[in-house]
Amino acid sequence: MAKIGEPAWRGRQLAEAIYCQRLTDIAAITVLAKPLRRRLVEAGWKVGRPAIAQVFRSADGTERYLIDCQTVDAQTVETVWMPEGDGGEAGDGSEEEEEKTWDRATICVSSQVGCAVACRFCLTARLGLQRNLTTGEIAGQVVAVLDRHGVEVGRDRVNLVFMGMGEPFLNYDNFMAAVRLLVNEVGLSPRRMTVSTAGVVPGIERFAQEPAEVRPKLAISLNAPNDSIRSEVMPINRKWPIEAVVDAVRAVRLRPRERITFEYVLLGGVTDRPEHAREVARLVRRTGLPVKVNLIAWNPGPGIEYATPEADAVENFRRALAEEGIAVYLRKPRGRDIYAACGQLKRTVEG
Numbered sequence: 001m002a003k004i005g006e007p008a009w010r011g012r013q014l015a016e017a018i019y020c021q022r023l024t025d026i027a028a029i030t031v032l033a034k035p036l037r038r039r040l041v042e043a044g045w046k047v048g049r050p051a052i053a054q055v056f057r058s059a060d061g062t063e064r065y066l067i068d069c070q071t072v073d074a075q076t077v078e079t080v081w082m083p084e085g086d087g088g089e090a091g092d093g094s095e096e097e098e099e100k101t102w103d104r105a106t107i108c109v110s111s112q113v114g115c116a117v118a119c120r121f122c123l124t125a126r127l128g129l130q131r132n133l134t135t136g137e138i139a140g141q142v143v144a145v146l147d148r149h150g151v152e153v154g155r156d157r158v159n160l161v162f163m164g165m166g167e168p169f170l171n172y173d174n175f176m177a178a179v180r181l182l183v184n185e186v187g188l189s190p191r192r193m194t195v196s197t198a199g200v201v202p203g204i205e206r207f208a209q210e211p212a213e214v215r216p217k218l219a220i221s222l223n224a225p226n227d228s229i230r231s232e233v234m235p236i237n238r239k240w241p242i243e244a245v246v247d248a249v250r251a252v253r254l255r256p257r258e259r260i261t262f263e264y265v266l267l268g269g270v271t272d273r274p275e276h277a278r279e280v281a282r283l284v285r286r287t288g289l290p291v292k293v294n295l296i297a298w299n300p301g302p303g304i305e306y307a308t309p310e311a312d313a314v315e316n317f318r319r320a321l322a323e324e325g326i327a328v329y330l331r332k333p334r335g336r337d338i339y340a341a342c343g344q345l346k347r348t349v350e351g
């Protein structure tokens with residue numbers, strides 16, 4: 001608005017119309033005078049959001065979308081809708097009782113096209129980093145999915161997890177600007193958002209300084225019990241070793257009843273032994289903060305050599321952590337029949 005000679009506050013009106021009223025046509029933005037709307041259209045401006053290009057529906061209700069960013073480079077990203085929450089984000093005592101209806105759902109959001117982090121268990125890693133998503137593309141994925149399911153913000157319970165394609169803390173400014181849009185304009189609560197990082201220490205340090213009104217909850221994608229295994233599974237560990245990551249987390253000033261989440265993908269025969277669980281307990285205690293551990297049995301992906309852990313190994317691991325006094329939750333793998341692990345859809349559909 002400022003660029004076309006309008007007062008800057010018109011920008012706020014526009015943001016309100018796009019993200020709060022969720023209008024997708026300039027003609028419908030009646031808060032702007034008709035001549036101004038005409039001028040915008042004639043100058044080629046459009047409002048809208050990324051389009052859901054393909055939908056894959058799983059037997060368990062999970063929907064996975066390939067979202068077309070509708071930009072010149074024709075890039076697509078993946079966004080996932082998981083109705084009735086995701087098991088790990090619910091029922092852990094950190095949130096009030098909630099009923100199990102369709103409107104309790106989790107949306108998994110991407111922050112980059114591809115990823116530079118190169119985790120060995122991840123298909124997105126094979127794409128390499130194509131580019132960062134813009135602020136509008138990150139927030140737009142959420143709004144596109146809210147529209148598809150007719151979600152009424154304020155009435156329906158929706159959680160966001162920034163755990164899709166990409167490492168949010170390597171696209172920090174756009175990621176946080178999208179969070180501010182989603183909080184201030186769309187009306188979602190940052191207490192219902194969780195961002196997951198593979199362990200970008202400078203990103204964690206910046207994040208710890210964000211004001212509580214716009215700071216999502218933090219999850220660390222841990223996935224291994226010590227530096228030698230973690231450096232194999234997640235080469236980013238060579239740059240920021242496991243203890244440096246855990247120590248950076250200490251600076252986060254948690255809100256009442258908030259906890260730091262550690263995500264741990266159990267790779268059969270690699271990271272799933274009870275002694276690994278005891279190492280994990282030692283590590284997460286090092287934060288000195290309230291924590292919980294989410295265990296996820298690895299989702300098999302085409303061309304990745306890891307094995308799904310045995311059910312016994314998963315249970316023994318869970319028990320070993322619980323015996324150490326750590327809050328531990330087993331997350332149900334969602335959407336296995338539609339390749340609903342990070343990056344699997346884009347790779348499978350687009351080759």
Ligand code: SF4
Binds near residue numbers: 123
């Ligand atoms: S798991 Fe996440 S951080 Fe690691 S390569 Fe995949 S998208 Fe990147």
